Amino acid sequence: MKQVICINWGTKYGAPFVNRLYAMVARNITPPFSFTCFCDDPAGFRPEIATEPLPPIDYELPTGGPGIWPKSRLWGPRLGSLSGPVLFLDLDLLIRDSLDPFFAQGAPEDVILARNQSTPFERLGQTSVFRFPVGGLVALQDKFRADPHGIAARYRFEQRFVTRNVPGGVKLFPREWVAHFRQDCRWPFPLNYALAPSEPDRARIVIFPGGVHPQHAIEGRYGAIHRAGSPLEHIARAFSPDRPEPLGKHLRHYMRPAEWVARYWRE
Numbered sequence: 001m002k003q004v005i006c007i008n009w010g011t012k013y014g015a016p017f018v019n020r021l022y023a024m025v026a027r028n029i030t031p032p033f034s035f036t037c038f039c040d041d042p043a044g045f046r047p048e049i050a051t052e053p054l055p056p057i058d059y060e061l062p063t064g065g066p067g068i069w070p071k072s073r074l075w076g077p078r079l080g081s082l083s084g085p086v087l088f089l090d091l092d093l094l095i096r097d098s099l100d101p102f103f104a105q106g107a108p109e110d111v112i113l114a115r116n117q118s119t120p121f122e123r124l125g126q127t128s129v130f131r132f133p134v135g136g137l138v139a140l141q142d143k144f145r146a147d148p149h150g151i152a153a154r155y156r157f158e159q160r161f162v163t164r165n166v167p168g169g170v171k172l173f174p175r176e177w178v179a180h181f182r183q184d185c186r187w188p189f190p191l192n193y194a195l196a197p198s199e200p201d202r203a204r205i206v207i208f209p210g211g212v213h214p215q216h217a218i219e220g221r222y223g224a225i226h227r228a229g230s231p232l233e234h235i236a237r238a239f240s241p242d243r244p245e246p247l248g249k250h251l252r253h254y255m256r257p258a259e260w261v262a263r264y265w266r267e
Contacts, residue, residue, distance in 0.1 A: 002033040002103045003086045005079070008040075009054060009070055015044030016267075017091040022049050023267040024095040028204075036082060038073070052080030059145045062152035069148070069158055071127060075141035079134045084108060089205075090128040092213050094264040097204040102131060105173060109133050112171045114178040114207065116159060125163040125170050128207040129178050139167050179203035181217060181258075182210055189252045193231040196220075196256040206264075212255075214265040220257030228257070 004025050008018055022035050026048070035049055042051040055073040062069050074088065085108045087099070106112050111132045113125025143165060144151055155161040163170055179185065179200035187195045197217060200206060208214055211223040221228040225244040227237075234254045237243055243250055 002029060002099070003082055003084065004029070004033060004035045004099070005038065005074070005082070005086045005088050006036075006091055007038045007054070007071060007074065007088075008091060010040070013091045014041075018049060019044070019046045020265065020267045021089060021091055021093075022046055024264060025089070025099065028095045028097060029099045034082075036080065038080070055079060057145075059148050062149050065152050066156055067152055067158040067161075068127075069152055071158055072141060072144050072148075075137035075144070077135045077138050083134050085131055085133050088127070088130040088132070090207065093128055093205055093207045094214050094261060095205055096199075096264045099204065101177070101204070102129070102173065105131075106171055109136065110171050111136060111162075111166045111168075112173055113159065113163065114205075115172045115175050117175075117180045117183050118209075123163070123172075125159050125172060126178070126207065126209075127159040127162060128209060129173065129205055130162075137162075137166065140165055176200075176202040177204045179206045181206050181208045181214075182212055185217075185258065186255060189254075192252070192254050192256070193234075197258040199258075199260040206261075214261050217255070217258040217261045218265065220255055222253035222255045226253060226255075 006018065006021055008014065018037050025035055036052055037045065037049055038052050038054050040054055045051060055076050055078070057073055079086065087102050113127060114129040116124040116126040140162065144161070151161055181197070184200050185197040185206070186192060187197070216223055219228045231254065238247055238250050245253065
């Protein structure tokens, strides 16, 4: 049984994202498999999705920093009724090829992360795609519980804390399996004005950290603060008083629509 999990809290994502992720998983996995969402509100979920309450914690989660520390709920000794290895997936990624190799890689007791491309000189994992055995990260949660705010300040991102502190160390999935949309698909300035983001042919998953979500990519806008439009419109806005960013960032952040994203980012 291939076990896929996700986590959802609050109102930022909700049922449309969970349902869409389930559909992408179902299209790209060989049965049997299970799909479980740990959440605070399962309203609107597809009936195929198993739901479990958010795993309880007895410490205060850090807020206001860049790390997604609520994921630390998954590090405890139990995850509902699940046991053995689980593959965690973020709600805002897209799946374009089979997930089966993510379950065949390494040993069942291994902790395996996607490779973080943002820091090429640092062997750092990315917790957007993350396989681990249920109960295998208790030591990690215990260490975090002792000083959650200090650890968040020291490591900033939860994936750095995971990479550096998993007992026995982590392994990384092959680099080509997981593409980073902003870094692997978008073109640098000035080519971003002429060329649409390219589809990574070898990637099984495309992740969207850093504020650019799949819907933004489909519409051709760099995050929530940008508006879609033609290259000339975007250049004209560079000299407008309502420009949301410094000139250099504004020019680098123009993005043509990535129409290929819509083929995968659907229920």
